[in-house]
Amino acid sequence: MEKINKRWVLARRPKGMPEDECWKLEEPSINDLDENQILIKVMYLSIDPYMRGRMNDMKSYTEPVAIGEVMTGESVGQVIQSRSEKFQIGDYVAAHLGWQSFIRCNDDNPALMRIYPDLAPIQSFLGPAGMPGRTAYFGLKEVGKVKESDTVVVSAASGAVGSVVGQMAKLIGCKTIGIAGGKKKCDFVKDVMGLDFAIDYKSKTFRDDLSKACSDGIDIYFENVGGDVSKAVAELLNPGARVPICGFISAYNSSISESGELPETPFDIFGNLNPMPEHRFFVVTEFKEKWEEATRELAEWMRQGKIKYKETILDGIEKAPQGLRDVLSGKNFGKQLIKVSD
Numbered sequence: 001m002e003k004i005n006k007r008w009v010l011a012r013r014p015k016g017m018p019e020d021e022c023w024k025l026e027e028p029s030i031n032d033l034d035e036n037q038i039l040i041k042v043m044y045l046s047i048d049p050y051m052r053g054r055m056n057d058m059k060s061y062t063e064p065v066a067i068g069e070v071m072t073g074e075s076v077g078q079v080i081q082s083r084s085e086k087f088q089i090g091d092y093v094a095a096h097l098g099w100q101s102f103i104r105c106n107d108d109n110p111a112l113m114r115i116y117p118d119l120a121p122i123q124s125f126l127g128p129a130g131m132p133g134r135t136a137y138f139g140l141k142e143v144g145k146v147k148e149s150d151t152v153v154v155s156a157a158s159g160a161v162g163s164v165v166g167q168m169a170k171l172i173g174c175k176t177i178g179i180a181g182g183k184k185k186c187d188f189v190k191d192v193m194g195l196d197f198a199i200d201y202k203s204k205t206f207r208d209d210l211s212k213a214c215s216d217g218i219d220i221y222f223e224n225v226g227g228d229v230s231k232a233v234a235e236l237l238n239p240g241a242r243v244p245i246c247g248f249i250s251a252y253n254s255s256i257s258e259s260g261e262l263p264e265t266p267f268d269i270f271g272n273l274n275p276m277p278e279h280r281f282f283v284v285t286e287f288k289e290k291w292e293e294a295t296r297e298l299a300e301w302m303r304q305g306k307i308k309y310k311e312t313i314l315d316g317i318e319k320a321p322q323g324l325r326d327v328l329s330g331k332n333f334g335k336q337l338i339k340v341s342d
């Protein structure tokens with residue numbers, strides 16, 4: 001029977017929050033495999049904040065998605081056809097090959113990574129055992145140079161990256177403070193993740209609450225959001241503090257203004273402090289040679305119940321645009337996934 005691929009391509013560049021018109025759903029039929037190719041049936045698609053930046057016509061640390069090109073994204077799935085010696089039918093893979101329901105690709109594509117369902121649930125290879133987990137792992141260890149005596153603050157603390165940062169810091173023995181939006185997320189940060197303090201940045205008493213929780217100052221601020229949250233944190237940093245800049249989601253929808261003005265970034269905030277904290281932007285791909293090791297350690301912590309996590313799952317690849325809007329507005333709770341097939 002003829003197989004149809006459902007894929008989202010970029011149709012136009014957004015201004016502000018990306019509306020449905022920014023993408024087009026295409027349904028081409030899938031060609032037979034060539035030699036050394038595999039066909040993957042996608043089970044889950046990951047929705048991540050960086051996707052918004054790739055929709056702009058602006059080079060950051062990587063090229064933007066071109067108009068007409070399949071929207072960027074990583075998914076997990078199962079090999080259902082193979083003309084490859086490297087992959088058998090039934091193997092599970094993660095593939096950074098875009099918003100599509102089937103992926104036909106060469107078996108040596110560098111965007112492919114073998115995953116092992118005996119280590120952790122399949123979809124968690126897009127969450128705590130996947131890219132967001134590894135981002136937390138290397139950001140805290142290698143960029144933040146975390147040590148036991150540190151007070152660690154993380155923003156977007158209930159999210160895919162933040163939840164791993166907070167719990168890893170707790171495992172290391174640090175004093176931990178998670179910043180999140182609203183009571184439900186803060187309850188999760190405190191009661192389920194077990195951080196020492198959960199602070200709601202939407203509360204009127206945010207600055208006071210943060211400063212009370214950080215009575216000995218802050219040694220590491222793991223930056224995920226930017227904006228007013230970062231300004232409040234900046235006042236409490238200790239001399240010698242480190243600020244791994246992972247992202248600044250509060251500015252993503254305003255990254256290109258009509259007047260050509262750039263939005264305020266964490267570099268403006270932390271770069272003007274005296275003393276200036278050690279701060280730099282990092283990308284998880286800097287540590288690619290150690291991904292396997294980090295994935296195994298994260299999966300083991302999950303198995304032992306030392307890392308707990310939330311997922312928000314929308315059903316059907318048609319929901320991918322809504323999923324991205326939800327992440328950019330904080331409607332997601334934990335890792336945002338799209339269930340594409342069983």
Ligand SMILES: NC(=O)c1ccc[n+]([C@@H]2O[C@H](COP(=O)([O-])OP(=O)(O)OC[C@H]3O[C@@H](n4cnc5c(N)ncnc54)[C@H](OP(=O)(O)O)[C@@H]3O)[C@@H](O)[C@H]2O)c1
Nearest residue numbers: 049156159160161180181224246247248249250283284330
């Ligand atoms: N450098 C890298 O290699 C790398 C890799 C992965 C992710 N990242 C970055 O890490 C950060 C977190 O990503 P994630 O995948 O873990 O996402 P996530 O935390 O699971 O979801 C995004 C969260 O950001 C918060 N948020 C949204 N709009 C906000 C705003 N205007 N102000 C403050 N908070 C806002 C919301 O949480 P609340 O409801 O709590 O506000 C939302 O749930 C992002 O900045 C992302 O770009 C970087």
